Amino acid sequence: MNHTGTHRVIDSLLDTDAYKLHMHQAIFHQYPETEVVAEFHCRSKEDLRPYCDAIQAQINQFDSLSFTQEELDYLATIGFFKSDYLEFLKSFTLSSQQVELDPSGDQLSIKITGKWLDVIFWEVPLLAIICEVRCAALYPNASAEDAIEQLKTKIDRFYHNAEGTDLSEFALVDFGTRRRFSKAVQHHVVDYLAESFPYFKGTSNYHLARTRGLTPVGTQAHEWFQAHQQLTGELADSQQLALNRWLQEYPDSLGIALTDCINMDAFLRDFDLRLSNRFVGLRHDSGDPVTWGEKAIAHYESLGIDPTTKSLVFSDSLTLDKALAIYKHFYGRINVSFGIGTQLSCDLPNVDTLNIVLKLTQCEGRPVAKISDEPGKSMCRDEGYLSQLRQAFDIAQ
Secondary structure, eight states, X not given: OOTTTTOOSOOOTTSSBHHHHHHHHHHXXXXXXXXXXXXXXXXXXXXXXXXXXXXXXXXXXXXXXXXXXXXXXXXXXXXXXXXXXXXXXHTOOOOGGGEEEEOSSSSOEEEEEEEHHHHTTTHHHHHHHHHHHXXXXXXXXXXXXXXXXXHHHHHHHHHHHTTTOOOTTOOEEEOOSTTOXXXXXXXXXXXXXXXXXXXXXXXXXXXXXXXXXXXXXXOOOHHHHHHHTTSSSSGGGXXXXXXXXXXXXXXXXXXXXXXXXXXXXXXXXXXXXXXXXXSOEEEEOSSOHHHHHHHHHHHHHHTTOOGGGSEEEEOSSOOHHXXXXXXXXXXTTSXXXXXXXHHHHTOOXXXXXXXXXXXXXXXXXXXXXXXXXXXXXXXXXXXXXXXXXXXXXXXXX
């Protein structure tokens, strides 16, 4: 497979996570001129510099990519995309000039600078490109069939471990776009699940949702909360501002809130009765899932809210086995669903997965950060700012 020439890893702007478009519309309406910087980080410490030219060639192909009329017609059927935003998407394009690749250090460095309206769209396709280029080079003989064989084994084990369990409320969603082995592998996996696994309820990928008739799933990401750290008067108010601005854009839909930009305790302090009522649930993305879920239930109960009317979405490094264990633990107490990414779309025999992220590091020329419920997931270039953030949200150093 030629990854530097004709083969396009990304050939549709819809080949991205749903929450990117959901945040994109909110940014279009509320922060169209806001400038940001996003930076790449390889958590698995693998040297990706040898793939720099192939990655650059894929990035260059973005200059000719735009939304098709069929894609825009599809988005118009979703219900919460406004006509002015869809009109804007008709002429929306990305420029490869915004992406700066630098292989000169001891690791591949990537920096994206520009309006948030543009930068937000690079993360998912860029990570998917890096993964596919690298996997094609390291595992030229691995195939989508290998992924399906592995998946069948996992599903067999899932049913074996679920014996005697009521699975009627179990819900699995594909979150696999950004760290997929390849586009072909993700497509095969999603097609297999849609056909053979009755608890498969959708995908975070808008292109797959459109072409397969699946439910698109996703709300907002860490960057929504991070940017608000510099879009607010007081740092301590940033989380509540982010939540309120989200409700302003989506008063009756997309009501799942991400909790770990700072950490769960700081989030719950801000998640008052009004917000807890307005949002339908919460998403877990770091730290121990059971501890986190118990905190969520206790929080709802303390406010007099029946937890069975709320939902928890788990999406942190999940496997089917982990999802089943979490499901059993919370069964009957609160609604749960599971977004599985890498362990669906990049689980092939003898393939090492790549743990890579692209995170906002600046907004309006000033630093932003994510602290998270897991030390290894924190990301900030500015120690002084990190201290300021911890202080604002009353978190021990």
